[in-house]
Amino acid sequence: MLDRLRTVLAHDTDRPAILGTTRAGRPRTRATRGQLHDLTEGYARALHHRGLRAGDTLGVAAIPGPAALALMLAAHRLGLRTAILDPQAGPDVLLARLRLATPALVVADGAAQALASWAAPLARRVHLALPPLGDLAPVATLGRRWPGAAPALEIPGGPPPPVYEGDGDAVIVFTSGTTSSPRAVVHSRAGLDAGMQAVTDLVRPDAESPVAGGTFFVLAPALVAGAPVAMPAGRPHTLARQLAHLHPQATYLTPPELRAALDAGTRFSGRVYSGSAPVSAALLGRVRDAGATEAWGVYALTEVFPAAAVESREKIAFDGGGDLLGALLPGVSARLDAAGVLELRAPQMCDRYLGAAPHEWVSTGDIARLETPHVILSGRAKDMILRAAENIYPGLYEPSLHVPGVALALLVGVPAADQDETVAAVIELQPGASETAVRAALRDPLTRMGDARPDHLVFAPVPTSGRSRKPDRAAASALAAAHIADTR
Template identity: 35%
Template structure:
């Protein structure tokens, strides 16, 4: 039996109730369990027959959908290593990341592959503020498209054709995999000169799926309304039906209608989206559908004011859970809405570590973690035996983790992790900029962080003229930064310093930035 054995576990569910719906797009017909297993097996065999070998890295650029889930499962079953694509990071960083991982395959949406293969399309996208990567960084990779043929795709083969070929090749054997074999690669912090990628093995990925499944409290017959892979797969393995939300920004009204229409028992939201849903319901004196039992919150800090708003609109028997974790090890701890609302101590209650997690606090307060979900390490770097989170914590008398602060300067905005060290050197290249700093300021009204960019001008540079030029400069080819990192407010001023080394005082900077944002809000 293969280590992850996802298809074997799904097949066992299909044997129980083959016609039971398994997965559906929000606006589409559900795919039943037996059909899902057949499609995954056929695509996996088709990929192997087409030349995908165990250990081949497969860059994956398909947004959440039924087709994405089929393709992900098929790649894993075929022995490939999934590489999460982040195409909005800018062409230079994308090229550096591709040079690091060197994918042999790319599975992408037709429109994305066509646009990435066309200089004209990329130029049009840049004028609209989107820096699409070029396929030149993937010259040696084999392309597979999900969707119709479009001009500029450079010979991309259709996933449907590969799936049909797999149906006609039942003799093709799917490979076995070692527990320590890589299974999933996702990029994290790092500059263009030194990108970093987290590598999860078959062992750590299976442990993650099992622990997330237990944390979900999902069972046969439940309905999960979410497209996140680390939630969708455990739900499918438990026999639940997965409904994938539509693409694009969350529409609170449409989300509430979908939860009711599908009889959703579980859903996942980032805090910023949860805030929008709560505000929408409160403004109408409405509540979440009565079928909803579990609301999962993650990817950013979950503040008590948001939880109070959610408690007012959730069904009385439902609860919300905040999940704490990171790319290197997920999940780490969970805490219920009631626990957080009852918390009166200093800091942010993260909850008790999930089973298997070994948490210890270093002398300086930093949280260090081990456990079966721990990744193998960063690609090209030594094996990781313990993860230093950069978070400063303490452990309360009940064994729960309490977050006291972030040693790292990472900013969490919506679904995105923004690393200032990745973008500040780029901003510093803009003419007239002496130095700069990017800080996150918590906005409780939106349950999200706002980004403030503070730029110190060169001597003799007109500060007002620099302030006017910066927005366009941040989108220019030579000095482009991620769309997710574009600042909500730009300040041109002398940067505060601290200590003998005259380092930038980021604490003072956050205070200044917070005041600037409040003044802007008051004027608005």
């Protein structure tokens, strides 16, 4: 698909490819198809000129946009392996990841380099930090240079280098793991292509109207289909105005982004997709009520993207225990291990963890049950709560807590005596919702939870973490513990 993308960008060169937005929410062209093509070819010459060859690793620390996309396409053109560097991981973890990936070159935009130097004190206040990027690899600047930044990634003249046509590693995406043992997910070129084809089949983009979304798995399929891609505005009220002007055929936002957009009064059009964190039936229902023709929850992991999907109507109608993730996508196989943990195998699964043997199956860490072709989630194995010698899996019960007025709800364990735990429900209200009304609506669901009924209800914003702002269960547990201590 990425090979096709480079080809199609060379045609209809004046058509918009990447759209941004003004403060008023009106779309503006950030790059035409021709500009994106020329930038890709230029970066390929630049990386080749710097001595990078097929199989080498390129570290990338850049804000998503035309330049970052062109750099990724250029790396793929040359057969390089791209390692994605996330400033939110913290400097110690990033240093460990750099040591593991050993990039031949790190390309970073000016903002990322500022986080590692003169802007570091300010960045730490908002939990962003990078180590000195030049400590373990040479650095080049992507786009505009900021004060103190490394030399620019200069684009030389001359013919383009040959296109790499084999398989091999395509991208390294870091996930969980610790400073001493980072986990690096390695996707092959064939696996990456299969993932983007699966997204294409699910989203069904065409050339008639824009697609809104900022991830690589959204950008490439949409551009291949001929659709311009709009990078979603970061501010919810601006996003609301942006989508009102665009009327996109499809929109991809994470659940926290969706909740913020809905709270800002956003109206949707076409199909809306959400993943990277749990997507409740209530949230999908709110999206449909806000104008979407379809609202989809997508089950995906860093290791397998995507794996299953469910549309709002089916998820809302589901009355069984647990969280309906939907039907497995074509080509995806599933099984349960002896502990009930879901394992997946698919053309779009990662090849391996860096330094480990290739996967035959990927363990998701999710407790689930299989009702062919559907997957129903009971919870994360590591999130299990132990109370009075009974195992409680939060994912089995959390969907029932999403009554009207609840934006997000987590069931967490709070340490108690003798290594036991008490159970707390941390409940975030929608703007304007009444705590009294929500408590009344929760009476029946809490009664039906039986032995898993929480000992405490904590009404507070649910803590989130990471780039996709997933619910942070450890932080939620600490919040609940503080609340319990204050009310004693």
